[in-house]
Amino acid sequence: MTEITTLSQFLTTANTQFQIYDLGRRVQHIDMLAFQQIDSLLAPYPYPIQGHAQFAIVFWQQQQLPYIWFVKLPLDEQGLLSPAPRTQFIKMILEALGRNPTQALTDEQQEQLANHPFSFKPNQHKLALFNALVRLQLGQPASSQYEFAAQYLSGQAAPDTWPQLGLQGLADICVRADQFNHIEDITNALDNAPIEVQAALCQCLEHINVDKRLAKLLFEKLNQAEDHLKVIYLAALASDVQYSMKAINHLNEQQLLDDNKLITIAARNWLALKDDLTRKGYLEALAKQPQHFFNQVFADIVAIPSLRSGLLADLRHPERSVQLATAIGGLFRATSL
Numbered sequence: 001m002t003e004i005t006t007l008s009q010f011l012t013t014a015n016t017q018f019q020i021y022d023l024g025r026r027v028q029h030i031d032m033l034a035f036q037q038i039d040s041l042l043a044p045y046p047y048p049i050q051g052h053a054q055f056a057i058v059f060w061q062q063q064q065l066p067y068i069w070f071v072k073l074p075l076d077e078q079g080l081l082s083p084a085p086r087t088q089f090i091k092m093i094l095e096a097l098g099r100n101p102t103q104a105l106t107d108e109q110q111e112q113l114a115n116h117p118f119s120f121k122p123n124q125h126k127l128a129l130f131n132a133l134v135r136l137q138l139g140q141p142a143s144s145q146y147e148f149a150a151q152y153l154s155g156q157a158a159p160d161t162w163p164q165l166g167l168q169g170l171a172d173i174c175v176r177a178d179q180f181n182h183i184e185d186i187t188n189a190l191d192n193a194p195i196e197v198q199a200a201l202c203q204c205l206e207h208i209n210v211d212k213r214l215a216k217l218l219f220e221k222l223n224q225a226e227d228h229l230k231v232i233y234l235a236a237l238a239s240d241v242q243y244s245m246k247a248i249n250h251l252n253e254q255q256l257l258d259d260n261k262l263i264t265i266a267a268r269n270w271l272a273l274k275d276d277l278t279r280k281g282y283l284e285a286l287a288k289q290p291q292h293f294f295n296q297v298f299a300d301i302v303a304i305p306s307l308r309s310g311l312l313a314d315l316r317h318p319e320r321s322v323q324l325a326t327a328i329g330g331l332f333r334a335t336s337l
Helices: 007-013 032-039 083-096 107-114 124-137 146-153 159-164 167-175 182-192 195-205 212-224 227-236 241-253 259-267 270-274 276-286 291-302 305-314 322-336
Strands: 017-022 028-030 052-060 067-074
Touching: 007 032, 007 052, 007 083, 017 032, 017 124, 028 032, 067 083, 124 167, 124 195, 146 159, 146 167, 146 182, 167 182, 167 195, 182 195, 182 212, 195 212, 195 227, 212 227, 212 241, 227 241, 227 259, 241 259, 241 270, 241 276, 259 270, 259 276, 259 291, 270 276, 270 305, 276 291, 276 305, 276 322, 291 305, 291 322
Parallel strands: none
Antiparallel strands: 017 028, 017 052, 052 067
8 A cells, every 4th residue: 555644645545525624813715736735745834823734624435424623733944734743643543543544434433533632622713613614615504503693683583682692603694694695684783783793793704705895894893993892893804905904004003003903913814914014014013012922923924924025024124113123133132042
């Protein structure tokens, strides 16, 4: 038998169909060809977080229900999967299966493989969105919470019944935003529902592609909200680069980019930081924070392949402020220790 050296190779040899989802920064599907490049150590992981790749493997054999593995693997300095842990994980899989990847997984083997040293547990918001997304993409019905969520958001349930809403039901609505007029339901809720419902909806919208009309509403809500609530609408704009840029620059002009918003931008709205002016403003705001905070956030975002070259160029930009230059100097001193 040919030696198995990648996860894609294992899953293909095992006669499974599989899908890969990132669960680090945003819950999103990873293209199969892209994952094969990542898996073969030919391309960096596109969404690193805190030096790791955090992803879910959803796979199934014939008519079986899908299995799910949540995998967290360290990355090397180039952003590639570290070879040794990846090899160790594959070796563990093969040993659990008696070195026969084509055999069907028993429940006991699945349980054993789901609790490996490289496993992690996504937070409840990401898990709800992930479950909704997988059910939709595999043609499975939505959760049992979906029906009431649809009734509430469409105004068929009394306004004071909102505590009965489940996060999973709201996630089901959001991934189906283009079906059954749900985009209207979401818009209506953002205008009229209690802030608790709006916040839960926004936590789901962080991970899906919102249309321009909804992005415009989220931006307006951000502008109108009290400062401590602005961050929920900011994160919900993650998929819309233009409105994310607009929101970040507006908050910066108002000197409202505090530590919470800076972290949120790094974790969710990082695509907006591809823009040179937006990134410059972000770094200037970041430089006003304590040095250790600047170092941690900068180290996290410079690992994102799509931002790396721009951020490295910013380190030597002649037009930076004295405060940013000082923060960069502190960063260099910390990394040279």
